[in-house]
Amino acid sequence: MPNQSASPVTAAMLVIGDEILSGRTKDKNIGFVADYLNNLGIDLIEVRIVADEEEHIVDAVNALRARYTHVFTSGGIGPTHDDITADAISKAFNLPCEFHPEAMALLTKHYKARNMEYTDARMRMARTPRGAKLIDNPISIAPGFIIENVHVMAGVPVIMQAMMDALAPSLKTGTKMLSQSVDCPFGEGTIGGPLGEIQDRHPNTMIGSYPQFRDGSYSTQIVIRSKDAPAIDAAKVDVEEMLARLKSSK
């Protein structure tokens, strides 16, 4: 893995679209990107959702690209008036937003082959900040783009997923976060004290507990995460001993 880094590789995601904030569309991209980056050893640290408002997009992109190794955006790169992501990203980078020659060639060919008019609206999809690198879109051709550390993708989940696959091989990645889960029949109120002590004894792990509330009572899933497999194993031994102790004292 030529791009794998020993130091943490971080990321933020920016979801762009009024339709998510109005509740009309339920986002399906955040969970996908979270899983995908986790598998690549890229730590997703922050997600933001903003409306199709240039100022909001510019502010968010500039805040996030300064702070994290990678930024991934979804939404707002279609052919209509409310698709303003290319303009906003250009503005964030202080670059002109212009027709990308490769994107123009791709789309010209695509619509010609289908006997469809290459309208002004469709040409909007060929616009990128000057100097951007395209992200392949095997599904509907209109590309995403990369400018510095910002990866701009479509909002339609099936297309966004194909774009992630297209760009992933060239991403700088880190050491993969590993995890192990332990099912716990007790609620967090019972295990909270001793689990905190186990966390203190295993600082190289992150121990999370996730309550499930069913039929009026709680159970918990305990998840131990680390980039160091033996550290997880050691913490897990302590968690299992704690659970055995609690069970025998019931």
Added chain:
Amino acid sequence: MPNQSASPVTAAMLVIGDEILSGRTKDKNIGFVADYLNNLGIDLIEVRIVADEEEHIVDAVNALRARYTHVFTSGGIGPTHDDITADAISKAFNLPCEFHPEAMALLTKHYKARNMEYTDARMRMARTPRGAKLIDNPISIAPGFIIENVHVMAGVPVIMQAMMDALAPSLKTGTKMLSQSVDCPFGEGTIGGPLGEIQDRHPNTMIGSYPQFRDGSYSTQIVIRSKDAPAIDAAKVDVEEMLARLKSSK
């Protein structure tokens, strides 16, 4: 509606939790809150997701509470070591985080009635910034809380939803956003140009178009939103005329 305001009432949501960013848990609260606020006439302008890291929570809460009428948070108010939301919110407001007398009374009574020990871990759930007002939790008792314009709720969806119901009657609300949808058999590339012109002629509406990609071709749902019902009707007439024109020219 005594709390209804003529000027826009805005909101941000802050989702707190490593488990969302790692992909382990798929968020179900954002879509719920988006729908809920939309129905109350509160405009959800921004969402952020951050990890269980004090500094990240403090920064996000302070950025959002200064900018929007309301902030709603979900997650991190349980009994374990990684539930640090009460501490982080207190720090954001520069207030001590302390046992809330009413919350202590509620939880003492609750565990006593169930013959369960009121452990140190469970007592964590009675901590709030000094002066906070509690949010009722009819499901599992441990309350949320309100400090100034920040509403702090549980992350477990069924509990968060009950807390929204509990706090909604006292929220300052605005004029409800209305919307109408028009199904469009054409892709965005076909309608993008004329739809942009319609948007220009109807500045008091927000016209969105949402592509659906199925079986290799696009269709679109056109959504017209406004707080002014006649403005929506007028824009819709233009949209329908445009579609009729496109159909007859096929």
